[in-house]
Amino acid sequence: MATYLTAQELGNRIKYHPKYINDVLRDNVFIEGKHYIRPFNARKVLYLWEAIEEQMMTSARENEVDDLIPMASGGVYRG
Secondary structure: OOOEEOHHHHHHHHOOOHHHHHHHHEOOOEOEOOOEEOHHHOOOOEEEHHHHHHHHHHHHHHOOOOOEEEOOOOOEEEO
């Protein structure tokens, strides 16, 4: 069963401000229909906790690479 969260509730779980979730993460990281829904075609957005948790774990696993070279700008080169 899916757990539906508002931006405020999701922000409390992942320690992000709700405005950042709605303005930056939604449609850039989160995909409508997979990570969030608009029930009854309304303006209200509900986030699906299980899908977001899966996305966070997948992203964390992808970042576990041993051959990263740190760059002066703060980024990394995947060599």
